[in-house]
Amino acid sequence: MKHQSSARSFSFPLLLIASISLLAGCDQGFKIPETESAFVLPEAAVVEGFQLSHPTLGEFNLDSIKGKWSLFFFGYTRCPDVCPTELFMMSEMMKQIEKNPALEIQAPQVVFISLDPQRDTPEALQQYAGFYHPSFIGVTGVQSAVDQLSKSMGVYYERVYHLNGKILDPASQKDVPEGLEDSYLVNHSASIFLINPRGELQAIHRPPHQPDVIIRDITSIQNAWR
Amino acid sequence: MKSCIYRAMGAILLTLSAFSVAAEGLMVTNPWVRSAPPNAPALGVFMMLKNHSDTDLSVVDVRTTLEVNRVEMHRTMMTDDVMMMMPQELIPVEAHSSTELKPGSWHIMLIEPKQVPKMGETVHLTLVLSNGFEQMVAAVVRQGEKMKMMEDHSHKMKMD
Numbered sequence: 001m002k003h004q005s006s007a008r009s010f011s012f013p014l015l016l017i018a019s020i021s022l023l024a025g026c027d028q029g030f031k032i033p034e035t036e037s038a039f040v041l042p043e044a045a046v047v048e049g050f051q052l053s054h055p056t057l058g059e060f061n062l063d064s065i066k067g068k069w070s071l072f073f074f075g076y077t078r079c080p081d082v083c084p085t086e087l088f089m090m091s092e093m094m095k096q097i098e099k100n101p102a103l104e105i106q107a108p109q110v111v112f113i114s115l116d117p118q119r120d121t122p123e124a125l126q127q128y129a130g131f132y133h134p135s136f137i138g139v140t141g142v143q144s145a146v147d148q149l150s151k152s153m154g155v156y157y158e159r160v161y162h163l164n165g166k167i168l169d170p171a172s173q174k175d176v177p178e179g180l181e182d183s184y185l186v187n188h189s190a191s192i193f194l195i196n197p198r199g200e201l202q203a204i205h206r207p208p209h210q211p212d213v214i215i216r217d218i219t220s221i222q223n224a225w226r
Numbered sequence: 227m228k229s230c231i232y233r234a235m236g237a238i239l240l241t242l243s244a245f246s247v248a249a250e251g252l253m254v255t256n257p258w259v260r261s262a263p264p265n266a267p268a269l270g271v272f273m274m275l276k277n278h279s280d281t282d283l284s285v286v287d288v289r290t291t292l293e294v295n296r297v298e299m300h301r302t303m304m305t306d307d308v309m310m311m312m313p314q315e316l317i318p319v320e321a322h323s324s325t326e327l328k329p330g331s332w333h334i335m336l337i338e339p340k341q342v343p344k345m346g347e348t349v350h351l352t353l354v355l356s357n358g359f360e361q362m363v364a365a366v367v368r369q370g371e372k373m374k375m376m377e378d379h380s381h382k383m384k385m386d
Contacts, residue, residue: 078267081302082309084260085329088370124265131263162313187310206307208330 033224037205038217044200048152052113052141055122060111060139062199069108069222070195071205074155074188076116077128082190086209087112090192091132093211105219107135108194114140115150115157116186153201157188194218196225251279252319252355257365259349260329264342269294271334271351271365272327277319284316287354288334295338302330316356329370343367 032040052060071090075083090110097107112129114120117140120128129138140146150157161168161176161184168176176183192214194203203221205214257273277283288297299314309330317332319325327333334351343349345367353361 077263077265080268080300080311080335081270081329081333082311084262084266084270085370088260119267127265128263131266156308160310185311185313187308189307190304190309191307207304207309 031224033220035203035217035220036213037209038194038203038214038221039206040203040221041201044196044198044202045153047195047199047201048148050141050149050152051145052139052149053122054137054139055126057137060137060141065109065111065195066199067197069106069197069218071108071110072113072153072193072195073110074113074115074150074157076114076186076188077120077124078116079186082188083112086190086192086207087129087132087136089209089211090136090214093214094133094135096211096215103215103219104223105215106222108218110136112136112138113146113149114138115146115155115188117141117143117146119182153193155189155191155193157186159184160187161185194221251281251357252277252283252353252359252361254353254361254363257351257363259336259343259365259367261345261367261369262342266342267338269336269339269342269349270329271336271349272329273363273365274324274326275317275319276324277321280321281357282318282320284318284356285353286316286356289352289354290336291350292336292343293340294336298335298337299332300335301332304330345369 030042030044032042047062050061054060057064073083073086073090075086077083094107094110097103097105110129110133112125114125120140122138122140125138125140127138129136149155161180163177163180190207192205192209193201194205196202202225203217205217253276255274255276257271260270260272262269275285285299288299290297299317301312301314303310303312314332317325317327325332336349347367349365349367351363351365353363355361
C-alpha cells in the first residue's frame with residue numbers, strides 16, 4: 001500500500017518573497033502592471049530545477065520552458081471536476097487567441113502537470129491534455145520530482161481517501177482496505193501559474209478564471225516585462 | 227400531412243424529454259455529460275433538479291446503462307484556492323426549491339467508463355429518489371460552453 005504525504009506549502013514562500021521585494025523597493029526594471037485578477041510577483045521567483053517527462057519530447061525541465069511564456073496547471077486525470085473545467089477554460093483561451101491575431105499577447109504554452117504519477121502515465125496524460133487543445137502538453141515524473149516542483153511553486157495538494165462517506169484520517173491511511181488503494185482523490189490548488197521566458201514564476205492566476213481576463217492580464221504582464 | 231404533423235409532434239416530445247423530466251414532484255431539466263478525453267477515468271454529469279412538492283426530497287443513488295466501474299455523487303468545495311472533492315451519500319432538493327448540479331458544485335461522477343461517450347451521444351441514467359421513486363434521465367454529451375445557452379432554453383420551458 002503506497003501513500004504519498006501532501007506537499008503542503010501553499011503560497012506562503014511566494015507571498016514572503018513578494019512582500020520583501022515590495023518593502024525593499026527592488027523593482028529591477030519590471031514595473032508591476034495593473035491586472036484584473038492575476039497576482040503579479042514584483043520579482044519573479046526561481047523555479048527550482050525539476051525533471052519531468054513527456055512521451056515524445058522526452059525530458060521536460062527548465063530548458064524546455066525557456067524562451068516562451070508558459071501556463072502551468074497542476075492536477076490529475078481522475079480529477080472529477082476542477083481539471084476538466086480549467087483545461088476547457090484554457091482551451092477557450094487558446095481559441096480566442098487564435099481567432100484574434102490582432103491581440104498583442106504572445107500565446108503561452110499550456111502545461112498540465114500531474115500530481116498523481118502513480119496512476120497517470122506520461123502517455124495517458126498527454127492524450128488527456130491534448131484532447132482539450134492540440135498544443136497542450138501533459139507532463140509528469142517520479143513523485144519526488146513532482147513534489148519538488150509543486151513545493152517550489154507553492155502548490156498545495158493532498159491525497160484523500162473517503163470511506164463510508166467520511167474522510168479517512170490522514171494519520172490512519174495505512175488502514176485503507178485492500179483493493180481501495182487506488183480510490184483516493186487529490187485535493188489540489190486550482191491556481192494557474194504564469195512562467196516567464198526565463199523559466200521563472202511571474203504571476204499567479206487564482207480561481208475563478210475567465211479566458212478573456214487571463215488573456216488581458218497576460219498581455220499586460222508581457223508588455224511590462226519587455 | 228397528418229402523419230407529418232404526428233412526426234413533428236413526436237420529435238418535439240422526444241426533444242422535450244431530453245431536457246425536462248418530472249416524476250413525483252422532482253423535475254429534471256437540462257441534463258448533460260461533460261465531453262471528456264477518450265481515456266478519461268471520470269465523467270461529470272450535470273442537471274437542474276427542481277422539487278415542486280411539499281416534501282423534501284433527495285437523490286440517494288444513481289445508476290447508468292453506461293458500462294462504468296461505479297457511480298458517485300460529489301460536491302466540489304473551494305477553500306482558499308484549493309478545490310476539494312467530497313463524495314456525497316445523497317443530493318438534497320428541498321421542498322419548492324432546486325439544486326443545480328454544475329461544474330464546481332454538486333455533480334454526478336461516472337468512474338472509469340469502459341468507453342467514453344462522444345459529443346452528441348446520450349447517456350441514460352436512473353436517479354433513485356428518497357421517496358422510493360426512480361427517475362430516468364437522458365443526458366447528452368456536450369462541451370461546458372453550451373451550458374449557459376441550454377439553461378436559458380430550459381428556463382423558457384419551465385412548467386411551474
